[in-house]
Each structure stands twice: as structure tokens, then as C-alpha cells.
Amino acid sequence: MIHHLALTPEDNAGIGPLLTDLAKEHASIEDPRLIRRAPVLARSLPPRLLEFLEEYRLGEPSALCRVSGLAVDEAALGPTPPHWRDSQHDSPAFHQEIFFLLCASVLGDVFGWATQQDGRLMHDVLPIRGHEHYELGSNSLQHLSWHTEDAFHPCRGDYVALMCLKNPDQVATTVCDAADLDWSVLDVEALFEPVFTQMPDNSHRPENASESTGDPTVDRLRARSFALIQSWNDDPVRRPVLFGDRTSPYLALDPYHMKMDGWPERSLKAFAGLCDQIEAKMKDVSLEPGDCVFIDNFRAVHGRRSFRARYDGSDRWLKRLNVTRNLRGSRAWRPAPDNRIIY
């Protein structure tokens, strides 16, 4: 059951001037001052929306929260960019990005990865020519295998958030809610053992980044981060795939990027049982323009169905944010307390 709130025309009329003012005051969504102010600015959102998000955060009524009905003028957006590198400058979706940021900032703190989309906080999710059969969010003809976002990293987010700008072919995002799994028939104890080798996913590979960010200090820190990712590929870390409460566990797994060599027989069997149940309980959710969804990255795994990209400017186009409830938990990985990028 999705935790859902539909914005009314009155909500949009109230939010619109706030977004217009903030768009005038800030150059882009990456403006550190805007990111810093976001939790305070979010208090100007409609109280019923704030209460709705707070209920999702604390009550965990579902693993998927959807805020629908944000006004999006698709004609004003212009063509879907061919690559995430071509986005962000004078973003035609700046107003929507601000709304998305404010909602995310009710749930926690937004953060990014030095090794992903050149260290931006606001990501673009769109099909990229040449990636059709590559295991990456920018693929299309191949489905995106279900996964926990950044399952390989101890600083992974509590939520992965998606905002839909365009989805003309109703391509489905796939989600499985841990609440739908029958834990009584699974070997939960085995899945809590730190024996499962989890590798970094392709989105953190240097071949999917720009050669230089233009900032030598950032480049140096990023090179160190890429080296760490490589070391985790060469010598994968062993982790549990379940954690938290044994009667209602949290999940962290990305089977496409796992190596099963050397797993004990019991672990292999327990893992296969969990994956089979997840496959059976996976649901399709087709995002519509103006939808902001917040996937609980502890309580759900997600993926995407395959589709044929158009490459004519009308393609599916989402924005993505990573959200953590424990920014200080990643302090060792970030150069300053208020720096949001994990190196």
C-alpha cells in the first residue's frame, strides 16, 4: 500500500509563489546556500504535507511514499537532455527541483557521491544512447535489476527519491516492500550473517564520470574515492543482507553486483529464498509528471522495466536525490561537516 498524498490546485497555488521567490534568489539547485536553508524553508510547505511526510518517516506505514499533482508544464521543460552532463545549467525544472528538495529535506539531509554524476546532489535519470544494454539507470532495452540503492556502501541513503518530469510510455518503476515478504519461511538468521559479498555498482565507475571536474582539489579527493571503489571491486566486502529487527528486518542487497564465490551452502539457500520472494512480490509503479516518490531504501528494493528509448527529446526524464537521516554517520567520508558529498 503506497503512502500517498495528492496536491490540490489550492496547494499548488500556495506553493507556486514560494518556489518562484526561491528560484529568483538562487542560481541553481546545487547552490550550497539553498541546500543549507532547505530544512528551514520546508517549514513553509502546507502543514498537511509536512505531517504526511513525518508520518512516513517515523511510522514506516509503507516502503513507498508518493506526493502527486505538482504542477509541471511539459512544454516549458523543453527536450529531455541526451545526457545528465547536458542538464543542470539554467534548469527548466528549477521550480520543481526546489519543491522536491524541500520535501526531501523533511525526511532527512540530501547528499551525493563524488563518484556519481560528477558529485552533483540532483541527479538526472534519463536514457543515454549507447547504454541500452548496460546495467545502469540510463539503460533502456535491458531492465534495471532490482536493488538497494548503493547497497555496497556503509553510508547508503535512508531514502532514494525520484521526481518525474516526463514518462510518455508509462515505463514502470518496480518496487518490493519488505512488509509483503513472509519472513516466517525465510532463514532470517543466515541472512543476518556478514558473509555476502557486495560489489559497487556501475554508476560509481570512473568511465561513467567526466575526466575532470575542473577543480584540482575535488579531482584529487575523487581519485582517492575511485581507488577505494576499485579496491572494493577487487576485494569485495562481506556484509549481511538483513539488519535491524529480526521480526521485520531492513534490507541491503544488489544481487546483480554480488559475487557468490565462497558463500556457505546455508547462506546460498537463504539468499535464493529471499530473492525468489522478492521477485514474486515485486510491484509496478508508473510515475506520472509531477510525482515525487520517496522509496524507503531500508524497507524496499527497486528497479525499472525495460523500454525502447525515443532519443527525440520526448524521453522519460526523472530527477533523483539521495537522502540520509544520519549525515554525521558519513563524517569520515566528507571533507567538512556541512559538505554533502561522500568521497
Ligand SMILES: [Fe+2]
Ligand atoms: Fe536505484
